[in-house]
Amino acid sequence: MSGTLLRLACTAAMAAQVALGPAPALAAPKPQRPVAELLTDLQRLYRQTEQATETYNATAEKLTAQRAEVKRLDGELAKARLALKGSRGDAGRLAREQYRNRSNFSVYVRLLLARDPQQALDEGHVIGRVAGERAATLDRMTGAEKRADTLAKSARRALDTQLTLAAKQKKQRDEVTRRLADVERLLASLTPEQRGEVSRLEQDGVARAQRRLTGSGALGDDDRPVSAKGGQAVRYALDQLGKPYRWGAEGPASFDCSGLTSRAWARAGTPIPRTSQEQWARLPHVPLNSLRPGDLVIYFPEATHVALYLGDGKVVQAPRTGENVKISPLAANPVLGAVRPDAAPRRL
Numbered sequence: 001m002s003g004t005l006l007r008l009a010c011t012a013a014m015a016a017q018v019a020l021g022p023a024p025a026l027a028a029p030k031p032q033r034p035v036a037e038l039l040t041d042l043q044r045l046y047r048q049t050e051q052a053t054e055t056y057n058a059t060a061e062k063l064t065a066q067r068a069e070v071k072r073l074d075g076e077l078a079k080a081r082l083a084l085k086g087s088r089g090d091a092g093r094l095a096r097e098q099y100r101n102r103s104n105f106s107v108y109v110r111l112l113l114a115r116d117p118q119q120a121l122d123e124g125h126v127i128g129r130v131a132g133e134r135a136a137t138l139d140r141m142t143g144a145e146k147r148a149d150t151l152a153k154s155a156r157r158a159l160d161t162q163l164t165l166a167a168k169q170k171k172q173r174d175e176v177t178r179r180l181a182d183v184e185r186l187l188a189s190l191t192p193e194q195r196g197e198v199s200r201l202e203q204d205g206v207a208r209a210q211r212r213l214t215g216s217g218a219l220g221d222d223d224r225p226v227s228a229k230g231g232q233a234v235r236y237a238l239d240q241l242g243k244p245y246r247w248g249a250e251g252p253a254s255f256d257c258s259g260l261t262s263r264a265w266a267r268a269g270t271p272i273p274r275t276s277q278e279q280w281a282r283l284p285h286v287p288l289n290s291l292r293p294g295d296l297v298i299y300f301p302e303a304t305h306v307a308l309y310l311g312d313g314k315v316v317q318a319p320r321t322g323e324n325v326k327i328s329p330l331a332a333n334p335v336l337g338a339v340r341p342d343a344a345p346r347r348l
Contacts, residue, residue, distance in 0.1 A: 035197040039205075042186060042198065046320045049179035051304040053247040053256055054275045056172040060248065061274045063165040070162050073155040080148040176247055180321060187322075209331035214313055219330075220289035222312060229342045230294020232268035237261075237308045237316045240325045245318045250274075255318040255325060257306050261296055264308060265341045268294075272341045276306035283339035295340050299333040309338070 190198065213219065226234065237260060246254035251263045258276045265272045273279050279296055280303035286295060291309050299305040307317035310327065317332070318325050 035194065035201055038186075038190065038194060039198050039201050042183070043202075045179065045183045045186060047300060047304065049176060049183060049247070050257065050320065051302055052172065052176045052179050054258065054277055054304050056169065056176055056248060057256070057258060057275045058278065059165060059169045059172055063162065063169055066158065066162045066165055070155065070158045073151060073158050077148065077151040077155050080151050083147075180247070183321065206329055206332050210313065210329040213331045213335075218288045219291065219313060222291070224290070224292040226293040226311075227342055229265075229268040229270055230292060233261075233264040233270075233294045233308060233341075234310060234316075236267040237264040237325075238310075240318075241316070241327070243318075243325045245321055245323050245325070247321065257318045260316075260318045260325060261306050261308050268342075270341050277303045279303075279306060279339055279341075280336065283341055284343035286338050286340045286343070288335070288338055291338055292340075294342070295338050297330060297338050298336045300336060301334075303336055305333055307332075 187195070240251070240255060240260060243251075244254045245256060247256050248259070249255050250259035255263070258274060258279065261276075261279065262272055262274050273282050276298060280298045283296070291297075291311075293309055293311045295309045297307050297309055297315055299307070305317075307315035307328070307330075309315050309330070313330050314327055315330050315332070316325065316327050319328070319332070
């Protein structure tokens with residue numbers, strides 16, 4: 001390049017720099033958050049997601065029961081309307097018969113004027129029987145009308161409740177989806193190194209909690225025999241190892257925490273409530289030092305997670321989104337207490 005051309009190029013470059021202004025300084029890299037803080041956030045999000053999931057599950061169970069009630073009432077209403085139709089038909093038939101056989105004379109006058117008093121008496125008896133039948137038919141029709149009206153009102157109320165529950169369920173489903181998106185966003189923001197550190201920190205915390213639990217003697221000697229039904233529930237749960245967690249799932253391909261425990265005990269012939277919160281509220285409580293295989297361990301103050309006890313300080317559980325059904329230390333989460341689905345009823 002000639003000297004003149006070089007000077008022109010330099011002049012143009014300087015002019016362009018003046019027009020654009022000074023080059024922006026490179027943004028300082030965002031400081032990495034402490035791993036302990038990331039773990040705390042993840043655990044909080046997982047917990048909120050599971051709480052929303054259990055709330056959704058409870059509404060889903062109520063909705064299923066309400067749909068069955070609407071179906072039952074619809075069936076009863078159809079029967080009542082059919083009975084009302086029959087009663088109205090009987091009433092119409094009696095009205096036509098009365099019209100054909102009507103007379104301006106009373107039974108007493110006809111008896112006095114009859115050439116054959118016995119025939120008149122027989123006719124009077126028939127008339128009386130018809131009158132009784134007519135009264136009974138009218139009573140049946142009135143009762144059928146009242147029953148049909150009552151059932152129609154009940155069916156409308158039940159349907160309104162069903163629609164309300166369906167809308168509530170949709171709202172709760174959206175809440176679970178939003179919580180899951182929060183978890184996914186946080187996980188996506190982590191580097192592979194951070195994810196590894198978070199996992200190691202979590203495992204270390206569980207190991208420490210397990211050592212504290214077993215060292216405290218809270219589990220007792222942990223040598224209690226399993227019941228027949230508890231053994232069946234344990235075997236079913238262990239057969240599901242490796243299947244993915246999916247919120248709202250009750251098997252057979254995937255499970256959430258209470259979906260696994262409720263299905264395991266249903267297979268053992270003892271149906272239990274669907275959600276961990278209802279399992280905690282309605283099943284007999286047992287102290288940790290009385291745990292036996294098959295009992296359910298409930299976690300967190302809100303009773304939002306549940307696992308099935310295996311013995312030897314271990315549980316089988318459907319942990320959370322992104323994980324599979326697995327065996328874990330009992331202290332994998334903060335323990336609230338334990339319940340026994342096949343506990344003998346208390347004597348009053």
